[in-house]
Structure formats: structure tokens, C-alpha cells
Amino acid sequence: MRLRHLLPVTILFCLFTVPSFSFRETERKKDGELVIQFNHFFGDQELVLDSVTYRNSLQQPFQITAFKYYVSNIHLVKTDGKSVSVPGYFLLNEEEPDSRKIQLPNLPEGNYSRIEFLIGVDSARNCSGIQKDALDPAKGMLWAWNTGYIFLKLDGISPQSTAPGHKLEYHIGGFKQPNNHLRTIRLETPGLQIHSKTKSTLGIKADAANLLSAPHPIDFSKTPMVVDADKAAGIANNVLHLFSVTRIQNGL
Amino acid sequence: MKNALLTSIILILVLVTTGFMVMDKQNRIRKKDLRLSIPAGFPKPVYDRNLNPPTPNGFILGRKLFYDPILSKDSSTSCGSCHQRFAAFAHIDHSLSHGIRSQIGNRNVPAIQNVIWQPHFMWDGGVNHLDVFPIAPITHPKEMDQDLPGLLTKLQASKTYPALFKKAFGDGTVSTERMLKAIAQFTQMLVSVNSKYDRYVAGKESLTGQEMTGLILFRNRCSSCHPEPLFTDYSFRNIGLPPDTAIQDSGRAHITGQATDRMKFKVPSLRNVEMTYPYMHDGRFRNLQQVLEHYGKGNFHGPNVDPDVKLNTGLTRNQRADLVAFLKTLTDTEFLQDRRFAEPAGEIDAGGK
Numbered sequence: 185m186r187l188r189h190l191l192p193v194t195i196l197f198c199l200f201t202v203p204s205f206s207f208r209e210t211e212r213k214k215d216g217e218l219v220i221q222f223n224h225f226f227g228d229q230e231l232v233l234d235s236v237t238y239r240n241s242l243q244q245p246f247q248i249t250a251f252k253y254y255v256s257n258i259h260l261v262k263t264d265g266k267s268v269s270v271p272g273y274f275l276l277n278e279e280e281p282d283s284r285k286i287q288l289p290n291l292p293e294g295n296y297s298r299i300e301f302l303i304g305v306d307s308a309r310n311c312s313g314i315q316k317d318a319l320d321p322a323k324g325m326l327w328a329w330n331t332g333y334i335f336l337k338l339d340g341i342s343p344q345s346t347a348p349g350h351k352l353e354y355h356i357g358g359f360k361q362p363n364n365h366l367r368t369i370r371l372e373t374p375g376l377q378i379h380s381k382t383k384s385t386l387g388i389k390a391d392a393a394n395l396l397s398a399p400h401p402i403d404f405s406k407t408p409m410v411v412d413a414d415k416a417a418g419i420a421n422n423v424l425h426l427f428s429v430t431r432i433q434n435g436l
Numbered sequence: 437m438k439n440a441l442l443t444s445i446i447l448i449l450v451l452v453t454t455g456f457m458v459m460d461k462q463n464r465i466r467k468k469d470l471r472l473s474i475p476a477g478f479p480k481p482v483y484d485r486n487l488n489p490p491t492p493n494g495f496i497l498g499r500k501l502f503y504d505p506i507l508s509k510d511s512s513t514s515c516g517s518c519h520q521r522f523a524a525f526a527h528i529d530h531s532l533s534h535g536i537r538s539q540i541g542n543r544n545v546p547a548i549q550n551v552i553w554q555p556h557f558m559w560d561g562g563v564n565h566l567d568v569f570p571i572a573p574i575t576h577p578k579e580m581d582q583d584l585p586g587l588l589t590k591l592q593a594s595k596t597y598p599a600l601f602k603k604a605f606g607d608g609t610v611s612t613e614r615m616l617k618a619i620a621q622f623t624q625m626l627v628s629v630n631s632k633y634d635r636y637v638a639g640k641e642s643l644t645g646q647e648m649t650g651l652i653l654f655r656n657r658c659s660s661c662h663p664e665p666l667f668t669d670y671s672f673r674n675i676g677l678p679p680d681t682a683i684q685d686s687g688r689a690h691i692t693g694q695a696t697d698r699m700k701f702k703v704p705s706l707r708n709v710e711m712t713y714p715y716m717h718d719g720r721f722r723n724l725q726q727v728l729e730h731y732g733k734g735n736f737h738g739p740n741v742d743p744d745v746k747l748n749t750g751l752t753r754n755q756r757a758d759l760v761a762f763l764k765t766l767t768d769t770e771f772l773q774d775r776r777f778a779e780p781a782g783e784i785d786a787g788g789k
Contacts, residue, residue, distance in 0.1 A: 313565040314565075314617060321568065322612045326568070331563045
């Protein structure tokens with residue numbers, strides 16, 4: 185294929201998901217606050233790095249050494265169907281408890297029935313050069329040899345792993361077709377209300393066990409590593425089953 | 437005796453001061469040094485200079501970083517140790533790159549020139565933006581093997597860098613973004629547009645008969661992939677080189693995972709090609725003669741060979757000589773000797789280790 189033909193395609197997918205910024209910076213009278221608290225689990229147990237031995241759905245033992253992911257393009261949908269979009273890219277890291285709390289201080293009052301967010305970084309930010317803050321490449325979440333952010337990383341160790349050092353590495357990324365592994369999470373938030381000048385809390389559980397099980401069970405002896413976008417198709421669909429709402433607490 | 441001593445002291449002082457003055461002049465960059473004059477006929481650059489406009493202090497910082505081995509884990513290897521100015525920032529006479537701890541890489545060091553027109557980088561096009569490019573060599577275990585947080589800490593702790601970051605960006609904080617933008621302020625200036633060929637196109641100089649014959653032949657046989665004025669269309673092509681079984685480089689397929697992209701590589705620009713030997717992604721050809729033998733023989737390897745080379749074989753000895761004569765008109769001496777791009781004398785920070 186010649187470049188003439190390639191360029192428009194490249195530009196198209198780079199521009200495809202330019203985030204919209206309808207979230208106001210300035211605080212208004214009728215705005216309230218929402219805190220989204222992400223909690224990491226393995227099954228029913230709170231996730232513990234390094235020291236606890238877990239088993240995947242094939243009963244293979246392993247420890248988890250790192251678990252982190254990007255949340256971006258957050259939308260909150262009101263019961264009347266209107267949606268509020270929240271700018272920003274958040275890197276949630278099991279090792280840094282503060283990173284798992286996303287504070288949205290200026291959310292319009294109202295009843296909200298759904299939250300939507302992207303696990304990963306939209307294509308626009310994958311194509312426009314150097315980024316900062318949560319997207320700073322020093323965070324270790326950017327593939328240097330095939331430019332693109334790692335959307336989600338789960339690292340570990342298992343005696344069943346056939347990789348050097350019995351390592352497990354599941355790095356999900358890829359924003360270009362046919363390996364577009366950006367996944368939108370949609371969660372119902374029945375009864376969630378935002379009242380002006382108060383703080384509501386939304387608790388979301390991320391169950392790392394689901395990342396390795398349905399619909400695409402991971403066998404450590406066969407796939408100890410997924411570090412290329414073109415090998416991530418299966419596990420990327422497990423991401424859709426990672427999250428659930430566990431708590432809704434409205435400010436009064 | 438006393439007089440002689442005094443005279444020598446004065447002489448030494450004068451020499452040292454003029455030395456510093458010369459050095460300073462060589463290193464100095466003014467605003468007008470950062471203006472680009474691009475001849476007619478060139479396309480619009482893909483790099484948006486407005487998002488990272490070079491300033492004298494930003495460029496000086498970027499140049500210093502480019503030539504400073506502090507960017508590698510053991511402070512042994514700089515960008516400039518692989519990318520040599522007199523070779524259009526390729527590496528003369530090394531078929532595969534030499535990195536930290538004398539490790540041999542998998543690919544030949546390409547030129548760095550006219551990168552503002554380049555939509556993707558590396559032989560396989562894996563990197564999509566000039567600003568993020570340096571992360572690849574900096575963090576590669578066989579090149580500089582330096583993690584980014586560690587590098588930021590080293591730069592922040594060095595004697596000279598915080599002051600240079602302050603001059604360039606307003607305060608002394610070292611960040612990934614600032615470091616990479618500074619390096620890109622240097623690399624975006626590496627523009628080669630003043631070869632004999634360019635002066636011929638501008639009507640300022642004429643080509644010899646042989647060079648002219650070579651140009652016409654080139655336009656017929658080579659320009660479908662190496663079109664003027666950049667001498668590449670940056671597409672990925674398979675020119676039928678047998679794969680090196682030791683390196684196992686799959687080329688573009690490494691990025692796309694598509695079998696049909698195996699052994700496709702980015703078409704390199706042929707500007708300054710006289711100086712960028714050895715040739716091809718693995719440096720397998722020592723000279724232009726060998727390159728042209730490959731194109732001429734028609735002995736192409738593998739299933740996905742590009743029709744533009746396949747249908748176009750046969751080059752006589754004379755034709756090869758004409759092509760070489762033409763290719764040498766692409767040498768841009770002004771670019772290769774440009775003082776702005778030289779390793780700054782006496783400025784290198786040896787500290788911060």
C-alpha cells in the first residue's frame with residue numbers, strides 16, 4: 185500500500201475518538217461532588233500483591249505482583265438520558281491507594297442511572313506525541329517500540345509459567361484495527377444522585393480473577409505473557425467482566 | 437627569565453580565552469539559526485512545529501541531551517555515539533548498532549534527517565511521533581538501557597541540567613515531557629535540502645552528463661518508492677532481500693502481525709546516501725555497487741516481493757555507474773558540516789553519575 189492511501193487512514197483513527205470536553209471547570213451553584221472509589225479484589229478477597237497465592241480458573245497457583253490500568257473518557261448518564269462527560273486520564277494502581285479514588289468535584293445535580301468509561305487511552309492521545317501527568321511515559325505504561333499505551337497491566341509469578349523466571353505478564357493495549365482493544369465499561373448506577381454542595385460516593389469493584397477467566401480462560405502454561413497488541417484479543421474481552429458496582433451512597 | 441615566564445603565562449591566558457570564545461561562538465544559537473527555509477516543491481511537514489517551537493535555549497538543551505551519555509544507564513552511550521553528524525546521523529561502517537556494554541543490536545542505524553516529514557519511525561514504522569521516539573533507544577536494553585524515572589532523577593540531580601531546563605522552560609523542573617520536547621527541538625532542525633541535486637532543481641547549478649543520465653534512469657526505475665524531493669514515500673515494501681536467519685527480523689509484520697507484511701521495511705530516504713553506508717535494515721550491503729547489484733540481478737527472495745522492483749530488473753554496468761553518480765548529487769555538505777548540529781565543545785556534563 186502506498187503512503188498516499190495510508191495517511192488518511194492513519195489520521196482518521198487518530199482523530200476518531202477525540203474526547204469532548206463538556207465538563208465545566210468553574211464550580212456552579214448547583215454542582216455536587218462524586219467520588220468514585222475503585223476497590224481491587226480477587227474473587228471475594230481484597231487483592232494483596234506478592235504475598236498471597238491465588239488460583240486461576242484452571243486451578244494454577246500464582247501471585248500477583250502488579251495491577252494497574254487507565255480509566256478515561258468517563259461519562260455519567262442521567263435518568264433523562266443526558267450525559268455529562270468528564271475529561272481526564274486516570275492511572276489506577278494497586279500499589280497507590282490514592283490513585284484508586286477519582287474525585288469529580290463539579291458534577292451537575294441530578295439523578296444518574298449509568299456510568300461509562302474506557303479502560304485505556306483513546307487513539308487521539310496515542311498519536312499526538314508526548315503527554316504528561318497520568319500519561320507521562322515514565323509511568324511505564326507506554327510501549328516504546330510500537331507506540332501506544334498499555335491500557336491494563338497484570339504481572340505475576342506462577343510455577344506453571346513457561347516464561348523466563350516463571351513470570352506472568354498480561355499487558356493489554358492496542359488502539360488500531362484490527363487490534364483495537366479499547367473497551368468501554370457500562371455500569372448501571374440505580375439511585376445515584378448528586379446534590380449541590382454535597383458528596384456522593386460510587387464504589388466500583390475490580391475483580392482481577394475475572395481478567396483471567398471468562399470468557400477467555402488463561403492457561404499459564406500456554407500463555408504466560410501477552411505483551412503484543414495482536415495477541416491480546418482474547419484477554420481484552422475479559423476486561424468487560426472486570427468491573428461491578430458495589431456501593432452507592434448519596435450525599436444529602 | 438622572569439619575563440619569559442610572564443610572557444608565557446599571558447600567552448596561555450590569551451590562548452585559553454580565545455579558545456573559550458571560539459567554543460562559545462560555535463555553541464551559540466540565535467533565534468535566526470532556528471528558522472527553516474524549505475525550498476519550493478516540498479510537501480507540508482507532518483510534524484507540527486507550532487506545538488513545540490524551537491527556542492535557542494530549548495535547542496541547546498536538546499543538543500546537549502543528544503550528545504550526553506548520561507542518557508544511558510552506565511553513562512557510556514549517547515544518541516550521538518550511534519548517530520554521527522558527518523554520516524547524516526547514521527553510523528558509518530557499522531552494519532548493526534552498537535549499544536551499552538558493547539551489545540550488538542538487530543538493526544542498522546538509519547540517518548536522522550528531514551524527520552519533520554516523517555509519519556512514522558524505525559525500519560518497521562513502529563513509532564508514530566518524533567517527540568516520543570527517544571523513549572525507544574533510551575529504554576532498550578541493548579541500546580541505552582535506562583529507565584525513564586531513573587533518568588529524570590539523574591538529570592535533576594546533575595550540576596548543570598536544572599539550570600538549562602530553567603533557561604529553556606522557565607523553571608528547573610526536569611520532566612519527561614520537557615526532556616523529550618527539548619530533544620525534538622534539536623532533531624526537528626535536522627533538515628537536509630541543499631544538495632547539488634536541490635541546487636540543480638532550483639536552477640542554480642547544472643548536473644554533469646552522467647549525473648543527468650542517472651537522474652533520468654532513477655526517475656524511471658526507482659522513484660515509485662523513492663520519489664523526489666524526499667526520496668522516500670515512507671511506505672513499507674519488500675524488495676526481496678533474503679531474511680537473515682540469525683536476526684529473524686520480520687520487518688513491518690513485527691508491528692502489524694500480518695503475514696503479508698513480512699520482510700517489508702520502511703523505504704529509506706536516499707538523501708546523503710553516499711555517507712550512510714552500510715545499507716539496508718541490517719546493513720548487509722557495504723556500498724552502493726552491492727545495492728544496485730541486488731536491484732539489477734532480479735534474484736528476489738520470498739512471496740511478497742513488491743511488483744515495483746520485480747518488474748524492473750536488469751542494470752548494465754554503465755547504468756549502475758550513472759545511478760551512483762546521480763545518488764552522489766544527493767550529498768548535502770552544508771548539512772553534514774552544519775555547526776549548529778555539532779557536539780557542543782566543553783559543554784558536556786560529566787557529572788550526575
